[in-house]
Every structure is written in structure tokens, then in C-alpha cells.
Amino acid sequence: MRTRPAGAPQDPTRGADASFLLRTLAAHWPLVGRQAELEVAMDALADPRVRVNVAVGLPGTGKTRFAEEVLALAGGRGHPVARVTASPGSREVPLSALAHLAPAPAGTGADPLQVHRAAAAHARQRVRAAQGRRLVVLVDDLHLLDAASLAVLTRLLDDGLAFVLGTVRSGEPRDPALQALVHGDSALLTEIGDLGRAASRTLLHLALRGPVEAGTVEDLWAASLGNPFYLRELVLHGIRTGSLVQTAGVWRATGRLAAPARLTELMRLRLDGMPAAERAVLDLLAVQDGLSPDDVLALAGTPDHVGAALESLERSGLIRSELQQRRVVLHLAHPVYADTLRATTSELTARRLGTALARRIQALGARRPDDPVRVAGLLLDATGTADPHLLLEAARLARAAHDLDGVARFAGAALAHGDLGEAALLLGGALYELGRFAEADDALLRAQRTSTSEAQTVDMVQVRARLLLFGRVQPDDALDVVRSAAAGVRGPGLADELRALEAAVLVQAGRPGDALPLAQELSSAARSPRAAVLAGLAHAAALTLTGDPAAALAQARRGYAEHQRLGDLPALHPSLHQAEEVLALQEAGRLAAAREVGERAYAGATADRAPFARLRLARLLGRGAVLEGAPRTALRWYLEALSLCRAYGFDGPRRVVLDHLAVAHALLGDPRAAEAALAERDSLPTQLQPYPEQALGSAWASAAAADLPGARRTVELAVACAARTGDVSSERRLLHDLARLGAPAEAATRLLELQSRGDSALATAYLLSATALQSRSAPALREAAEAFEELGARLYAAEAWTSAGVEHRRAGQPREAAWAVTRAARALEHCEGARTPLLLVADSHVPLTAREREVALLAARGRPSREIAEQLCLSVRTVDNHLQNVYGKLGIKGRADIGAALAR
Template sequence: MVTAFRVQITGLRGRDDECREIRRLLDDHAGGALLLHGEPGSGRSALLAYAHRHAGTRLTLAGAGLTDEAALPYAGLQRLLDPLLGRADALPHRQRAVLHRALAGHGCPTDQRLVLAMAVLGLLTDAARDRPLLCTVDDVDSGDRPTAQTLAFVARRVGHLPVALLLTAADDTTVAGIPAHRLRPLDEPDSLALLADHHGGPVPAAVAAALTGVAAGNPQALVDLAGTLTEGQWRGEEPLPAAPPPDGALARAYRSRLARLPRATRRALLLAALIDEDGDPVTLARAARAAGSSVAALAPAEAAGLVRVDTSGVTFPPPLARLMVAVTAPPAERRAAHRLLAGALDGTGRRLRRALHLAAAADGPDPKLAAELEQAATHGEGGWSVASVALCRAAELGDDPVRAADRLVTAARYAWWGGRPDQARRLLHALPADPAVVGRATLLRGELELRCDAPSEAVATLLAGADVIAGTDRAAAVVGLVRAGEAICFSGDQYRYAEVARRVTALRRPGDPPETVLLTTLVAGVAATLRGDHERGGPFLRRAVVLGDRLTGSALSPTALTGAAVAGLLVAVDAAAHRLADRAVALARARGELSTLSRALELRAVAEYWLGRHEAATATSREGLRVARATGQHPAAGVHLGMLAVLAAVRADREASLRHVAGIGDTAPAGSRPHALAQWALAVLDLVDGRYADAAARLAALARPGTGRGQVLVQVMATPHLVEAAAHLGRRAEAGAALAVFDRWASSTASPSRRALSARCHALLAERGSVAAEREFRAALRWHPADDVSFERARTELLLGRELRRSRRPRDARAHLHRARQTFTLLGADVWAEQATAELRAAGESVGPPDRPAARLLTGQQLRIAHLVAEGATNREIAARMFLSTRTVDHHLRNIFHRLGIRSRTELARVLA
């Protein structure tokens, strides 16, 4: 018996399905065959070892296809069958003679191959008479082709025999007539578990994210990487490898695979691996010509499944193939390939890519090339992550330590902009303690703490960084202080904001640039608002909104626009806040600044909430959550989950709301914004279910007025729900105190929606059936936009209808309840529609369950557009009202017509009537 397992991994994480298939094959005494195929390092050999461990009483044979014997016909078959050759005498004479001849190295004529295959099948059958047989062959495609053909013949014919035949092959290999199972990359949980197995315990999140990103789900890559790490690297204190080690098991497997290709193919493959990720075909063709070859030389690599070549360029289907081709190449060949690619980029305008290839070919300091890299990286050509790599290389090639430190800080900033906080942290950790860069580095550390780690700890870091840099770069210091203020508000320590405001005031100067003026104005407004001084804060905040609208050109940045959007939300100019946040989103995307995108999306979602565009807010928060998770911004992810929980709770979608709250879990500290949003969502669900005491207790605990602690702004947003819960409990004094805070804010704005909510709250606190209650309810309806499909207006109609019914005025109540029911139905808010229906029945109306065909067929935004069309609005008017383009409205309207099976606006009005 021969065993040969070249690529071993420890454990079988993520291979449950494959193990199940193997056990099924072994448990089936009737026999059968299975082919496992996947990229090198995917765990094929480990699965064969698993099969041998679970073979039980089966007789086992094991072989492997060896590259060194690929030119020797039947060499693999000889090694596999050697333990059984003593049984060959039982075969018919002709079969025995052909078998001995082939295994002795004399080959097999074409007309006798069937006889040979039958001989092999007969030999296995004879062995299986004593006890069932397990036969495994690893890398069957790597050995000699006649062996593979013979085994394929046998595999198709063992179904009726007690013979289990298990084969493995490369990713692209299949065999007709044999069941196959492809080994897919490990998912994130299994990758993390495999790393923990090798580390002997949990791995720091930043380290795990970096390693799993490099390994791309390949188990052997993870094992090889884990085997090279120092203790400092495991702790995240030292730079981590960017590729699996060149002397690891995975690299050896790839070298073996590449060795089977012609030399010209390997050269072309290396060029393709070192070129841009998009596989630019023009540059590759130029470099290949300069090497005396052509892209056509890649044909054998394509046949082997390593690359895919088409008119758009060259791609590497196996996730790690591109990286491993580069890693396994000899250094001299790799440098030569980089020089060829740099030459191919001459005169193309791709300055950064050319400089990067030259830098990769350099084998010593080169200050001139370092300066070229730095200049080319300035505008983020090819993305900020690429620019970060360029600056790191520039720091290595330069000969000035101070300049190198400066380049590393900028490289860390670029890595963060590109959504790679772990890389930014590693660069900052490796930074020398140079006074020239300590301020910038500290501010960046504080920003990373704010966005990715612990906002409460970011405050001290940002304040310290601003102090250091204030004398040399006041604008950067102001930005740092604004972020310190944001960290304070996120953590629920608003009483500390006064210190930020004091420091910002000290930094203001006449003639400051527009962005600095905007941010200092914002801080002054926020500080006054948090003190409850809306008369002083309002003008500052409104000015910040105006300044944000005026920002253009070089003064335009996502940070300034999000600051202006915050100001807009605080003075309740929701349309302006949405416009500014949307501009910040667009700008962050256009510049590739992923680090600022999540915050911009958060503010846009809040603006959409206040505009009554709940479905749009949900979509925005979902996108923000995806961005936050992809860029390691865990606190921001908690905020987006909190907004999604609130939006679902307001629409009484209990399952979705609780799922989002569970997503926040216990990772959000008490008093933080995600925790407050989760409590708000749970309170709304309590309110829906009639648990008024629970709802009031949750909302009252969001902040402690007068102390500056807790989430004051979230509590203000949630005040209408707090008042409603307290009113049901008869706690008018408690609700009145919260409403007084809300009123001071609402009265300082010009927002009809805030005035409507204030009036509704006063109606709920008035004596039931009183003139004052009805007066306030009707005032609320006047403030609500009358021509809008508004969720809050429908809630007011429902509450007024309920008030009138309970005051024994059922006839007056019905009109309000009908309108509430209709709006809830259009918006798809089923639970609220059912409550309106129940109130109508209690008011003596005979109504069935809500009729909601449109709500089942259309999205919320489509329903709103449909309602406006039915009222006679033009597409241009709808676009202006919903802050959409006319093209978007046209697109939605076509979809509405298609879904409802109608052809005209007249039919639409009839459907919605």
C-alpha cells in the first residue's frame, strides 16, 4: 500500500458536506465512486485521509499522481496496485498477461486497453471478495494519463461491487460518468475557526480579517500563514504577511502545478499575474512582445484552468492563483517581469502603476524613484489602497527618515480612505516616534478609534492630536476636534462637548477657509443646542447649512458636507439635510473614500426618516450597514442596525426589528447611540403591544436631562412615542417634562412635521374628550402635509379617530379612521391598518380586513408615487416633492404599470380609488 498526501491541512473546517458524501460512499456496501476537485490547498488530500480514518474494516489502497512520473505510462497504476499483484494469478490468462506487461513498463497497445481495464477491475473485485475495499488516488490528473483513463473506466463500473473509489483532481477537472464534488472556499466563520485552531485560541479581529483576506478561503493558505506568524504578529503589533509563504505547502503545490507548463507559458503567466487586477490586455500584450512571446503562450495555462483569456483581458478564476504565481516565481524572474511591465506602461499616462512596477524591480534605495511614487500616489490613481502601497514602498526606497515617516502616515491615511483600517493601524504601529508626524498620526489613530473601535476612548486621542497639531495645521486640528465632539455624542457624554467648543473657539481666525468656517460654526451651534439654548444655536446651525450648500471645488469634502447635514437635522431643515448628506455620499463614492461613506449614509437615513420616507431610509441604512461591516466600522454598523430596528418597529414589523436589535447584541455600551436606538425600537414594539409602562421606562432612560449624559438627541427624536406611552399610563407630569424639551426644539425650527408631532403630543396629554384635545389633534393635522401619503399623518388620524370614538362621537371618528386605514394599507403597514380596522368596527362600521393588493404588489416608494399620480401630479412635480430625478420617476412609473397590469394614469387612479 502506498500513501502520498502532499498538501495536508489540520482539521476539516468547512467540509461537512464533503465528509457526509464520503461517509455515504463508505456506508454503501454496494460500492461507488466520487471525484473531489478543487484548487490546490482546498483540502482534497485531507479528505482522503478522512476517508481512510473512517474506512472501518475495509481493505485500503492509496495512491497519488506524481508530476515526476507523468511521462511514464501506468506508473501511477503500478504503485496503486502493487499490494494486490499477488492476486493476479486469479485473472484470465490474457488479462493477466496484459496487466503484467503494462505494469512492467512495456506499455499497452491501443487495441488491448479494454483488456487492461477489465484486468484492473477484476483485480479489485477479487480483493473485495474478502472484505470491502477503499481505493483512493490523490491528484489523479497530475500523474500519467493512461492511469487516469484506466481508473475512470473502473470508477464507472464499481457501483455493483463492494469497492469505494475516491479520486481527487484540480479545480477544473471532471470525469464523465463519475459523481463530482467541488471544494469551495471556506466561509468567514470556518476560516476564523481554522485560524483559532492553529493559534490555540481566539485571534484578534484585525489579525483574523487580514489573514482571511489574504487566504481567500483557502485552508492550506491559512495554515501556512498561521505557521509563519510571530507572537507580535498574532497580537497585531507587527506587519502581517501579504501572501502565503513561498516555502509553504501551498507554494510547493503551485510550483508542482506550474512546472508542468512550458517555460514560455510560465513567463507569460507571471506577467499576467503581476499586471493590474483588471488584466489590462494592451499592457500585457506589449510586455509579452518585449519578452519575445505573446499572449497566445497562455493557452496551456488556460487549458490547465489557471487563467481565463478573452478580449477583455486575463482573469485568474482560482482566487489565490494570481498571488501564488507571483509568490512562487524566482525573485530575479519577478523583477525582470516588473521591468517589462514598467516599459510597457511608458507613455500611457498610468504614472502610478509604472512607478510601482519600477519599485518592485528595485533592489536598493532609490530616492528619485521614491519621489516619483509619492507624486504619482497623490491623487489616488487606481484607488487609495494602491496609493497606500505606493507610499509604503516610497518610504522604503527613500533615504530621509523624516520623509519616510511622513510618507507612512499618509500611507496609513490612504489605507483608511480605501476601507482598510487594519492596514492603517499596522502602519501607525510601525511608525517611528518622529515629532514631525506625531500630531497627524495621533489624529488618525483617534479617527480609527472613533469609527472602528471604541468612540469613548477616541475622545482623549483626538483632543491630544488636535493640541499637538494646532500650531502647524489649524484646519486639521479643527477637523480632529469636530470628530472628538462626534465621539462624545456617540458615547452619550454630551456634557463634555463644552470643552470641544471652547477649544474650537480658540482656533478660529478671520479669513479661515470655507470648510473650517463651516465646522467651527457647526460646533458652536451643536454646543448651544446641547445646552438647550436653541435661540443661540439655531442661527449657527442654519449658517452651517448655507455654508455647506455653497461649498464647491477644492473646498468640498465629505467631512464638511456631513457636518452641514448634521446642522440641517438639528434645525429640522430635513430636505436640505438630505441634500447635503446625499452630496456627501456621492462625493465619497466618487473619490473612493470608503471611510466616510458609512457616516454620510447614516445621516441620509435619518433625514429620510424625518421626511417620512421610511422605505428609502431602510434601503440607505442597509447600504450603510454593508459599507460599515466591509470597512471594519463596528460602531457605525451598530448605528445602522439601530436605525433599521427603529424603522421596522415604527412599521410594527416585530420580527425584523428584533433581528436588528439582536445584531447589535451586547457590543454597544449602555448610553451609546446604538444602544439608545435599540431601546427606542424595543419601546415602539412595547407601545404597539400595549406594554405602555415598559415603553415609557425604556424611553425615559435614554437620557438624563440636566446632567448631559445619555442620548439626548435620540430621546428628543423618540419623544412622541414617550408621550404616547406616558399618556396611556396617566403620567402627564413625566410626559410633560419630556415634551417641554421637544417643544423648545420644535418651536426653534420652521418644520411643519415637528410642529405636527408637538401638537399631537399635547392632544394626547389633554383631558380625554376635552375641547383642548380635539383642538390640538386638528392643529396637528393642519401641520401635517395634507397631500402626502404620510405615516405620521396616518398615525395622527388614527389617534384622533380613537379619541372621537371613545368620546362617543363614532360618526365623526369614521372619516379619520378610514383615511388612516387607507394610508396604512398603501404603505403596507399591516398591523397599523388592522388597528384602524378594529377602531372602525368599534365605531359601528362594517368593514372587512384591509384590502391591500397594491401594497402586496408595489414597494413603499412605488406606492407613494402611484398615490401622487392618482392625485394628478406630473412626473416633474413628483420628482421635486420626493427629491428624485424625473428619469427615476419615469422608471418607477413603468414598473408600477407593469406590476398592476394597467396602461394609463387614469387606470392607476381607478385602482387606488
């Protein structure tokens, strides 16, 4: 599990919030992932032929929690309910568990027949009061119920008075009476297993009352394997120790999520008194999981004893075996067990076992692909060092597996033996991706000093350029580094790699028009496969931004396939090609397809621990959600991206994310949150050439604060920037937003000009919308609305339908107006509470003019007429006249009523 990167901020409010949350979490967790089982359970309760429902599962899977939920649902449906807790202690006193169900003496010497009669009378009374509904009795740990109590319950079932809801641990021995009860024709067995990743993510989100960063979800799932009890204990321990914190609204791990004392103590109880042969096997698997039986037999004792120990441990659920490529492999049954075993194994024992296991793997030839990683790790743990060439090979394999922490560990250990250029390069690349930029700089400088080939130099430049661009926010310096290196490289393929890198830097520095010719040339004529892949990535991005998403889509898919065949590239995860595919799909208007590709790619990047790829994909998924009209979904993705930026120190991308975050807040009607995001943005290092769409954060924050003229001025400046740099994609989106903010004429003219720069369904819809807003034509607005609906851009569709309703009403067509408003409302149902200027006053009898709407919005914010006049460059008298028109059209008495009227 990851450690917190240097410089990652802690949440200053964590203490008070954590204290409250800990009390809440310790008391109760929501039930997640059991809906199907609950429905079956309630159907069984309604079926008179079913008398028993037994939840069966391993410890911690939530059997009792499930049974409690069924009991609560039964009570809600009018059934009388009761609870019985069986235990080893109650089993020693027959009938004591049922004392509260039978108003008669119970305990030692009690007559079972007498207890049954009393319990039956009590049950009949409750059933009669419930109009014949059966008494539902929850028996926790049913297998611990004494025989006499079980007999009484069985007779209540035979009388048709009761329904038993029980829990039983998997693998527990059962006496014949219990076996007959739970396996009869009238019994339902409900298997309660561990939760999958998706259900675990939902549970964490609900329990922690906020989103959880995807990598942290993966860590928690890997540590708990979806066992709800283990998951809960890990979360509570993480909050207590500060290794699980909430930052920018997102929960994330800042350190290793170790097993808490409560879990390790449970494991210690199982270890106490364990035979030596079994403990020896567990100690060996704690040092290195995934061993073969032959490895264990060779290192853990005499074959006879070890063979019996393996069988016993598997029966008791402490280890498990699986077949991997015709080879049996042994694992500890749960990751939590390893923590306990390591804590209770002496250092000398662990070192002895690690050294012996490493020597055995080497003696057998280290034939498996991951053997160098296993041997290097074992030797570092046992002795603190290993052969530098072995460590270098382990670092290479860790890089191929996207194990950044492993790369840093092995490459750093290799460098302890002296200057190895490749080790320094691998270390620098890993540290860059982990957000440890100062250390990465040192390693890359060392790699530059000790480089033994042009290929190593080019790889070093690849990493250093990305560090300068995304870590240091110095795009000009990144270009200088690339061009300076290119001047001294002789190999044609390596020279092409650096030219492709130059194109990539130009794109990311906001100069897609300059990047396109270079990327286009190299993507088809590069003199090495690596150069072709690098150029293809830049080419796909440049094509999308310069207005040709169809060509970009084909290039992104081709680049991804070529990257997968080629293997790993320095500081470049394959999912970045998928990110370009997502952007191309969005600009082509295929929003649902973009979301599907993006979510799949994000899951892959998360599994590979690729933080930069994850934050880019998260940002694009947020962008897509805004285009689809889902600002709350966008907010979740932007917060995920922001958490990654903060955790790994990517300040350049962080500025972009904060701008987009401000858009989401503004669309949700929260200008204060939008301004807070922009304030954080302004505290960060600036880019020499901003990404034009970043202006939307400031623009929509102004709009949310009722400053539409200010919003338009911001967008107009960004439009000019996009035009200068050849960013057609951003220019189109900005122009459409300019039309939405009240300047459709200017937007429509330029959007029509841009049609010659490439076309897409989204670009066509933008043009239709702006043109219709300019002409104020109801049929044209309806056409635009239908175009947006077909793309899945529901907020844009709702705005167009709303505007169509306004124009129909203005033309004296109430029936058509009502129909348009209905269509707008239908689209808005999917827009997660979004509010924009075009959605206001849809229900007013006489529509407001654009100027009246601006004045009304400012007045609703509490601005006096003089301030409104100054902001809109009007006289105070003109403002007051507009306000009088607003009052009449909205049917209100004065300024104080404007806000409520606009919100209708």
C-alpha cells in the same frame, strides 16, 4: 486586520460556550451557496442519460462536502447509496477500494471480472429493493482510483445499475480511462469554487449560530478568499486563541486572525524541497505583495532562473498574475501563504529584502500614488524608522484611504522624530476613530502645542469636539471648545468651518431647533468648500428633525456629492451624509428606499474601516426595521451597532443603541431582555440633553411588562422634551406611540398641530392612525391601515387592521370584522413575531375596553388585584369588576386563563 481596542470587553462566558462550539464546528459545517449546483445535481440523477457527476475544484472549496450533501439527498429520495474512498495507498492494491461493494475476495490478485460480477449482483439486489432506483456511489478523489476499480465502476454504469458521484481536484493529471469517464456525453462536471462575501457571511452566521460583525466578516473573507476549509480553520483557531469572541450576541475579531498551524503546516509541506529560485520569489512577495515581474527579476536572483521560477510557481498555483493599468502585477495566490512564508523566513532575510525593495522603488522615482505608503511600510518593517517627511506623506495617504491603523502607525513613527503638528493631528484623529480616546487626547494636545497654522488648529478642534461629544459624552464641553476656538480664528472660511461644527454639535446634543438657522445660513453662504460640506451635514440632520425630510433629502445628497469631490475631512466619513439621507427617507415614509441606501452605505463604511459611520448606519437600519415592523431584523442591526460601540468605546451612541435595543426586545415580548438593555444604559455616563426617541426603550419595556400607564407617562415626558428642543420628527413618532399605548386623543390633537411644521407620508399616516384610534371609526382605521401598508410599515398596518376589526365587531358587522382580521394576519406574517397591546384580543367575541385591556394585561403578569388597583389608581372592587367583564368577553373561567386568551 484590526487589533482589539483598549478597554474592549471580553465575553466572560466565552470559555464554556467556545468549548461546546469548537466540538460542533470541528465536526460539521453547513453547506451554503451551493443551492443551484444541488438542484442541477438532483436533476442529473433523475435523468437516465446522465451516469456521472464530478465535482471539480481546488483544495478546500468543499467538493467532498457538496458530494456528501448530494448523496444524502439521493438517499432521501430512495436511492441506495455507497461510498468509496480512493487514496494513494488504495491505488497500490487494485480493487481494494471496492471491497465492500463486492462480497467476493478483493485485493492483490483478485480477478476484475469476478469482482464485477459480485459487485453487479450486489448492486442489482439493492436496486431491486429500491424499486429500480440506481445505486449512487460517491468516490472521493476519483483521480486516485486504481485502473481496475475504475473499470469495474464503468461496467456498472454500462449495466445501468449505478450513478457515480465523484470529486476531483482541479489540475490533477487524469489517465485516459478517467478522462473518458468524466468528459463523456453522459457526464456532468460541477465546478465548486470559493464562496463570495455574501455566502461567506451566511456560512459564518449559521456555523457560529449568531450574527458576525460585518468588519469581522470582511477580515475572515479577506484571509480565506471564501475558501470554506480556510474559513473554517481560521474560525476554529480564532475561537481557541480568543481572537474571535462573542460579545452582546455578536461575534467579532479582537485581534489579528492569523493562519492556524494546520494551514501553515500544509503550506510548509509544499515549500519543502522547493528550488531556491522559487523560494526566493515567494519570500519577496511575502515581504511586499503586488510586485511587477521586473521587480522580482531585479531582486530575486538571475533573470533566467527567476523567469523559469515565476512560470513554475504560477503553474503550481502558488502565485497569480493580473494586468493592472497596462502593468503586470504578481500576487501570492492566497493570503494564508504569506503567513507561512513570513514564519519560515529569517528576520535578516526579510529586512534585507524589504530594504532592497524600498531602495528600488525610490530609485525608480516612487511615481505611483501608493509608493510612499509602500516605501514607508517596508522601511519601518526592515529598520524601525524612516524619513519623517516620508512617514508624514504615508500617513496622509493612509488617511485618504481610510486606513486608520496605517495612519496611526505612520504618524506615530513620524512623531518619534520630533514635534510635527500635522503628524500629531493625524494621529489624534485616527486614535479617536479607533476608540483610543486617552491616547487621542494626548496627541491632540500635542497638535495644539505645535500647530503652525489656523487650518491645523481648526482641524484639531474638529476632532476634539467629536471626541468630547461621542467619546466623552460631554456636549457642553464640545460646544465650549468650538466657540472658544472660533473667537480666535481670523480666516473667514475657517471661521465658517467652526460655525458649521457648532451647528453639528447642537444637532447631536439634541438641539435641532437651535442648529437649524445657523446650518441653513452656512449651507448656502459658506466661504469655503469644507465649511459648506460640514454645514450641509448639520443642515440635513436639522431639517429632518425639525420636520422637513424632503428638503433634508436634497441637502444630504448634495452634501455627499460635495464631500466626495472635496476628499477626506478630519474624523468625518462621507457615508455620514448617506446616514442623513437614510433618516430623511425614513421620515418621508420611503422605508424600502431608506433600507437600500443604508445597506449600501454600511457596506462602504465597512470596507473603509470607518467605525463611527458604521455604528450610526447600523442604528438607523435598526430604526428603519422597527418602522417596517421587523423587530428581529432590528435586533440584528442594534446588536451590530452595540458591538461597535463596545469595541471602540463610543459610550454616548451606546446609550442610544441600548434604548433602541430595548424597543426591539419589548416588541418581541421579552421584557427581561429589554430591562437588561436599559440596565446597561443606566450604567453609562449620562447626556445633558437626551435624544427624545430614547424614551421609547423605557416606554416599550413598561408596555411589555403590562404597565401601560407607566409607558404613557414616559412617552409624555419625552414628547414635552422634543417640543422644547424643536425635534418635530421625534415628537411625531412619540405621539403616534402614545396613541398606540392607549392615549390617542392627546396624540391626535398635537399631531394635527404639527402638520403646519412640514408634511410627509409618514406624518400623515401617524395623524390618520391617532385620529382613527381616538374616534374608534372602523372606516378611518382602515384608511390608516392602508396608508401604513403603502409605506411598508406592516406592524402599524396590522395594529390598525386589528383595531378596525374590533370596531366592526362592536358595531355588529361580523363579515367586515373577519375581513379586517384577515388583513391584519396578512400584515403580521411579515412582522417577525412582534406583539403589541393593540394586537391583543383581536379574536374575542366582544372587544375589551382600554381599561379592561390594561387590567387584563397586569393580571396575566400575575399581579394581584390590590397591586393592580394601586398602579391604575382604582379601587380593588373596580378591578375585580373589570376582571369579571374580561372573563365573560374572553370566554374563560378565571385569572389563570387570561394569558393564553390574550395570546390567541
